[in-house]
Amino acid sequence: xxxxxxxxxxxxxxxxxxxxxxxxxxxxxxxxxxxxxxxxxxxxxxxxxxxxxxxxxxxxxxxxxxxxxxxxxxxxxxxxxxxxxxxxxxxxxxxxxxxxxxxxxxxxxxxxxxxxxxxxxxxxxxxxxxxxxxxxxxxxxxxxxxxxxxxxxxxxxxxx
Numbered sequence: 001x002x003x004x005x006x007x008x009x010x011x012x013x014x015x016x017x018x019x020x021x022x023x024x025x026x027x028x029x030x031x032x033x034x035x036x037x038x039x040x041x042x043x044x045x046x047x048x049x050x051x052x053x054x055x056x057x058x059x060x061x062x063x064x065x066x067x068x069x070x071x072x073x074x075x076x077x078x079x080x081x082x083x084x085x086x087x088x089x090x091x092x093x094x095x096x097x098x099x100x101x102x103x104x105x106x107x108x109x110x111x112x113x114x115x116x117x118x119x120x121x122x123x124x125x126x127x128x129x130x131x132x133x134x135x136x137x138x139x140x141x142x143x144x145x146x147x148x149x150x151x152x153x154x155x156x157x158x159x160x
Contacts (some may be wrong), residue, residue, distance in 0.1 A: 001096065004031045004089040007040050007081045011144045012118040012151060022098075023124040033084030041046060043059060053113035078104055089113050118143055118151055 003026040004101040010032070013019045023030060032040075034083035078086075090111055099105045100117045107119075108115045122136040122143075131139070144151045 005098040006085040009098040035081040
C-alpha cells in the first residue's frame with residue numbers, strides 16, 4: 001500500500017509516541033515530500049525536537065522515504081508541504097494520503113485522492129487489533145489537546 005503523509009499527521013502521531021501504528025498500516029514504508037521532511041525533520045532536529053529526531057531515525061532506517069517533487073503550479077491557499085504532499089500522492093498514484101488540514105483534505109479529494117487523517121489512523125489501528133478502542137480514544141484526545149491544531153475534540157467525541 002502506497003501512503004503519502006503530510007506534516008500534521010506525522011507530528012500528531014509522533015507526539016503521542018505512536019508512529020509505529022502508521023508504519024504498520026503502511027506496511028513498513030511511508031512517503032513524504034521534501035518540504036514535509038524539511039519542515040518536520042530538518043528544522044526539528046536543528047531545534048532539538050524529540051519528534052524530529054524520531055522521524056530522522058525512521059528515515060535512516062528506510063521506513064520513511066522523502067521525495068523531491070516539482071509542482072506544476074503554485075496554490076497560494078495551501079502551505080508548501082501540503083501542496084507537495086498532494087502532488088506526490090498524485091504522482092505516485094497513492095492508495096491513501098494522510099492530511100489533517102481541512103483545506104488540504106478538500107483539495108486532495110478534488111483531485112481524486114483517498115484522504116484520511118490522524119484520527120483515522122487510530123481507528124484503523126483499533127479495527128486491526130493493534131490497539132484497543134479505548135487506547136485509540138485516549139490517543140485521539142491526547143492528540144487533540146497536545147499535538148495537531150486540526151484535530152478537534154468534538155470530532156474525537158463523534159468518532160468514539
